[in-house]
Amino acid sequence: MAIGGPFDTFPKLLLRNAAQFGSRPAFRHKDLGIWQTWTWAQVAEIVRAYAAGLQRLGLQPGDTIAIVGSNRPKLYWTMMAAQTLRAIPVPVYSDAVADELAYVLAHADVKFVAAQDQEQVDKILSVSDRVPHLHKIVYDEPRGLDDYDHSRLTAIHDVIEDGRSALAADAALGGQIDEFIWQGDGSDISIILYTSGTTGTSKGVMLSARRCIDAATDTTRFDRLTEDDVVFAYLPLAWVGDHYLNYAQGLVAGFCMACPESGETIEQDRREIGPTFYFAPPRGFEAMLTRVMIRMEDAAAIKRSMFNYFLGIARRHGESILTGKPVPLSGRLLYALGRLMVYEPVKNVLGLSRVRVAYTAGEAIGPDLFAFYRSIGLNLKQLYGQTEAFLYVTCQPDGEIYSDTVGPAAPNVDIRIAESGEVQFRSPGMFVGYFKDQAKTAEAMTSDGYVKTGDAGFFDEKTGHLKIIDRAKDVGRLADGTIFAPKYLENKLKFFPNIKEVVVYGDSREFVCAILNIDPAAVANWAERNNIAYGSYQELAGHPLVYDMVAKDVAAVNRSLAEEKVMASAQIRRFLILHKQLDADDGELTRTLKVRRGFVAERYAPLITALYDGSHEADISTEVTFEDGRKGVIAARVKIRDLQPVGTTEPLGKAA
Amino acid sequence: MRAPDTSEILLQVEGVSLAFGGVRALRDVSFDIRRGEIRAIIGPNGAGKTSMLNVINGFYHPNHGAITFKGRTRAQMQPYEASRGGIARTFQNVALFKGMSALDNIMAGRTLKMRRGLLWQMLRYGPALAEEIEHRHRVEEIIDFLEIEAIRKVPVARLPYGLQKRVELGRALAMEPDLLLLDEPMAGMNLEEKEDMSRFIIDVNNYYGTTIALIEHDMAVVMDLSHRVAVLDHGVKIADGTPDEVKKNQAVIDAYLGVAH
Numbered sequence: 021m022a023i024g025g026p027f028d029t030f031p032k033l034l035l036r037n038a039a040q041f042g043s044r045p046a047f048r049h050k051d052l053g054i055w056q057t058w059t060w061a062q063v064a065e066i067v068r069a070y071a072a073g074l075q076r077l078g079l080q081p082g083d084t085i086a087i088v089g090s091n092r093p094k095l096y097w098t099m100m101a102a103q104t105l106r107a108i109p110v111p112v113y114s115d116a117v118a119d120e121l122a123y124v125l126a127h128a129d130v131k132f133v134a135a136q137d138q139e140q141v142d143k144i145l146s147v148s149d150r151v152p153h154l155h156k157i158v159y160d161e162p163r164g165l166d167d168y169d170h171s172r173l174t175a176i177h178d179v180i181e182d183g184r185s186a187l188a189a190d191a192a193l194g195g196q197i198d199e200f201i202w203q204g205d206g207s208d209i210s211i212i213l214y215t216s217g218t219t220g221t222s223k224g225v226m227l228s229a230r231r232c233i234d235a236a237t238d239t240t241r242f243d244r245l246t247e248d249d250v251v252f253a254y255l256p257l258a259w260v261g262d263h264y265l266n267y268a269q270g271l272v273a274g275f276c277m278a279c280p281e282s283g284e285t286i287e288q289d290r291r292e293i294g295p296t297f298y299f300a301p302p303r304g305f306e307a308m309l310t311r312v313m314i315r316m317e318d319a320a321a322i323k324r325s326m327f328n329y330f331l332g333i334a335r336r337h338g339e340s341i342l343t344g345k346p347v348p349l350s351g352r353l354l355y356a357l358g359r360l361m362v363y364e365p366v367k368n369v370l371g372l373s374r375v376r377v378a379y380t381a382g383e384a385i386g387p388d389l390f391a392f393y394r395s396i397g398l399n400l401k402q403l404y405g406q407t408e409a410f411l412y413v414t415c416q417p418d419g420e421i422y423s424d425t426v427g428p429a430a431p432n433v434d435i436r437i438a439e440s441g442e443v444q445f446r447s448p449g450m451f452v453g454y455f456k457d458q459a460k461t462a463e464a465m466t467s468d469g470y471v472k473t474g475d476a477g478f479f480d481e482k483t484g485h486l487k488i489i490d491r492a493k494d495v496g497r498l499a500d501g502t503i504f505a506p507k508y509l510e511n512k513l514k515f516f517p518n519i520k521e522v523v524v525y526g527d528s529r530e531f532v533c534a535i536l537n538i539d540p541a542a543v544a545n546w547a548e549r550n551n552i553a554y555g556s557y558q559e560l561a562g563h564p565l566v567y568d569m570v571a572k573d574v575a576a577v578n579r580s581l582a583e584e585k586v587m588a589s590a591q592i593r594r595f596l597i598l599h600k601q602l603d604a605d606d607g608e609l610t611r612t613l614k615v616r617r618g619f620v621a622e623r624y625a626p627l628i629t630a631l632y633d634g635s636h637e638a639d640i641s642t643e644v645t646f647e648d649g650r651k652g653v654i655a656a657r658v659k660i661r662d663l664q665p666v667g668t669t670e671p672l673g674k675a676a
Numbered sequence: 677m678r679a680p681d682t683s684e685i686l687l688q689v690e691g692v693s694l695a696f697g698g699v700r701a702l703r704d705v706s707f708d709i710r711r712g713e714i715r716a717i718i719g720p721n722g723a724g725k726t727s728m729l730n731v732i733n734g735f736y737h738p739n740h741g742a743i744t745f746k747g748r749t750r751a752q753m754q755p756y757e758a759s760r761g762g763i764a765r766t767f768q769n770v771a772l773f774k775g776m777s778a779l780d781n782i783m784a785g786r787t788l789k790m791r792r793g794l795l796w797q798m799l800r801y802g803p804a805l806a807e808e809i810e811h812r813h814r815v816e817e818i819i820d821f822l823e824i825e826a827i828r829k830v831p832v833a834r835l836p837y838g839l840q841k842r843v844e845l846g847r848a849l850a851m852e853p854d855l856l857l858l859d860e861p862m863a864g865m866n867l868e869e870k871e872d873m874s875r876f877i878i879d880v881n882n883y884y885g886t887t888i889a890l891i892e893h894d895m896a897v898v899m900d901l902s903h904r905v906a907v908l909d910h911g912v913k914i915a916d917g918t919p920d921e922v923k924k925n926q927a928v929i930d931a932y933l934g935v936a937h
Contacts, residue, residue: 038849051820052813052817052819052820053812053816053825053828054815054816163879163883164879164882164883166882167882281825282824282825283822284825284827285825285826288826288829558735
């Protein structure tokens with residue numbers, strides 16, 4: 021599958037791009053208020069000089085160089101320069117705390133670190149005694165670093181200048197660099213991406229150059245990305261998504277990567293750049309929508325009614341128009357008017373006017389949210405992937421979009437569902453192994469060369485698309501043998517604006533119960549509009565009318581579950597609204613705000629007992645940690661509500 | 677903290693007295709500010725700190741005494757002369773152009789550096805355009821320095837207080853002053869904003885080498901930031917020295933905590 025042809029490494033692609041699209045933009049970065057542009061020819065020249073400079077500092081083939089910082093051209097060039105010398109870049113999350121950073125730097129045996137600024141340099145210096153091979157730190161922004169000991173510290177700018185003058189002085193050096201590039205082999209490890217470590221310690225996923233390029237070639241063809249496209253590079257460097265969608269696809273297709281001015285200016289910068297290919301996790305799209313909605317709330321009545329009217333039109337016809345299904349003429353005309361008055365201006369405000377292809381992934385996206393963007397004409401699709409696959413496992417082709425599937429297998433990817441329900445795949449971009457961890461590598465692979473994703477899923481009968489339901493290890497079974505996928509249920513519930521957090525229980529039980537947190541902002545707003553007085557979160561959470569409202573949401577989820585054969589028996593029979601919000605400070609959530617189901621079960625054991633023993637209320641008292649670190653105890657009596665399952669004539673469960 | 681490199685005196689205040697009718701705001705106050713240092717003036721409420729600052733930048737004229745700035749002694753000076761001479765200041769209660777963007781406010785700080793007249797500026801053509809681009813570049817450097825890229829185009833009235841203070845600092849910096857007067861730069865800020873502001877003050881001093889005189893209530897901030905501290909009480913200077921010396925001074929302790937009579 022030699023699609024990349026002779027260009028089986030990234031430096032070779034860089035040279036190809038310099039020759040083929042030499043005068044076209046390769047990178048943009050907003051600096052001092054102005055978008056600076058570098059063409060492919062310029063980047064090739066800089067990377068060559070940078071590589072020469074790094075070689076003079078002692079970077080050898082096979083060495084690892086960590087990259088810590090946000091999306092800066094110089095940090096992307098560090099990857100290219102390292103790959104030129106057949107060294108291996110290891111991007112690290114820039115918000116990693118010192119300990120996490122030390123672990124990755126030491127585990128990856130890094131000899132060099134490229135850091136963005138003083139903050140990152142400080143962090144690296146603070147752990148440098150734990151990184152035995154560390155030889156040199158290079159940095160992008162010199163501010164604040166003047167007084168530092170420069171024996172191990174050099175500005176990237178100076179490294180490039182040094183390389184440039186060395187190249188000018190010594191023609192042989194240039195030949196040597198070229199030699200490196202043409203000797204570079206597709207089987208070289210081109211990058212090590214450390215997993216975020218939500219499932220244990222982070223592992224270094226090694227990817228090879230040819231596999232990266234083959235995978236990226238497939239998807240650039242799939243979405244018809246060319247050198248005319250523009251991406252907005254704002255995703256973390258260390259995340260597979262950035263390396264794939266921006267870096268790898270950028271080099272393969274020859275399109276331009278635009279780097280934001282800073283983390284806080286992303287909204288404005290996106291508007292100015294107008295990317296044509298865009299990725300955001302569901303919460304990114306949600307935040308954008310919320311901003312629009314808040315501003316519409318403040319708009320004049322006439323504008324607001326126009327907005328609402330045309331959103332209604334979009335809901336009725338937008339999706340069909342986007343996928344090319346038949347739509348009555350009147351609908352088309354109204355939709356065209358809506359585009360002029362509402363949809364295009366909204367997209368313009370969000371910086372999405374020019375987007376041809378947009379993806380979302382990472383977690384389940386709410387059907388309403390997904391439908392909103394598609395109905396206003398944004399070609400938003402879903403993909404499913406992981407670092408071990410070099411991103412794509414499945415993705416939705418244009419015209420076959422469903423909010424609850426992640427699409428059929430991506431080009432040249434084989435997927436199968438194991439006996440246990442786990443999704444397994446073989447893909448062009450699949451990883452070579454975990455760095456320095458044979459045992460874990462073996463664990464992640466099947467004997468016949470498939471990669472185990474650890475996710476449970478099934479192929480939807482109607483669409484033939486893959487549906488991911490949960491982490492395989494979290495999937496259990498009810499006492500009657502029905503599949504119980506807690507996250508699948510929780511996500512369905514969380515899509516309701518009133519519900520903020522949910523934990524469902526049911527593994528080896530007779531039926532499913534849920535513990536809910538209401539969303540304080542949404543419910544408080546509702547209470548205000550309906551003149552419902554309350555003194556505290558606890559009081560609001562226990563209010564009978566709030567229970568009624570939430571019961572309707574849960575019933576709606578039960579109705580949708582009833583439609584799915586596999587899930588019909590996993591309807592929620594009983595629920596309660598917790599008297600306090602689940603909080604990371606109390607250990608109930610992880611720092612990335614994921615529920616720690618087991619811990620919650622232990623902590624609220626009396627409530628769970630009550631859910632299953634049929635009582636209608638239960639007392640609970642728990643220790644809480646206040647924001648200033650003090651501890652206290654709150655006690656409450658929590659009510660339990662029963663629900664009639666849909667599609668069964670059976671009376672309320674035996675327990676009730 | 678790094679001590680200033682030179683002991684060259686930038687500003688010398690000698691025997692300054694100031695009275696408003698019967699109220700004697702300052703009584704025979706003398707001190708100096710060395711080039712490159714961060715100099716704090718502290719004191720309880722009504723000690724005469726802001727009056728002192730107003731005397732330095734020519735807003736008030738002392739009844740007695742003399743001020744020597746960059747080797748030139750003068751009895752009277754107008755505020756615009758002070759700013760031309762290289763003294764910039766920020767105010768206790770933010771004094772920005774509320775309806776203008778952060779960028780325009782900071783650009784306003786460059787007014788004195790602009791050579792082209794109003795007509796040229798209105799035409800925005802040729803040399804005036806080139807000049808504006810050059811000034812914009814300096815302003816962008818300040819925006820980058822103060823990390824306020826995200827609010828560049830936001831009208832300052834919509835900004836939280838801490839950011840307004842930062843914009844005000846930016847405007848003062850845009851004048852490229854020799855002496856920067858900060859009147860309670862941390863007043864009304866929360867802890868995080870205070871820490872940010874402290875870092876910017878130190879950075880300004882380190883990076884631009886600007887001499888800074890600041891008035892502040894928050895003792896902890898003053899002791900961390902400044903190289904030397906002068907203490908005023910009821911218009912009289914009661915102590916002067918390094919933060920450690922001042923902390924131990926009995927008169928200072930009495931002035932702040934009160935004494936049993």
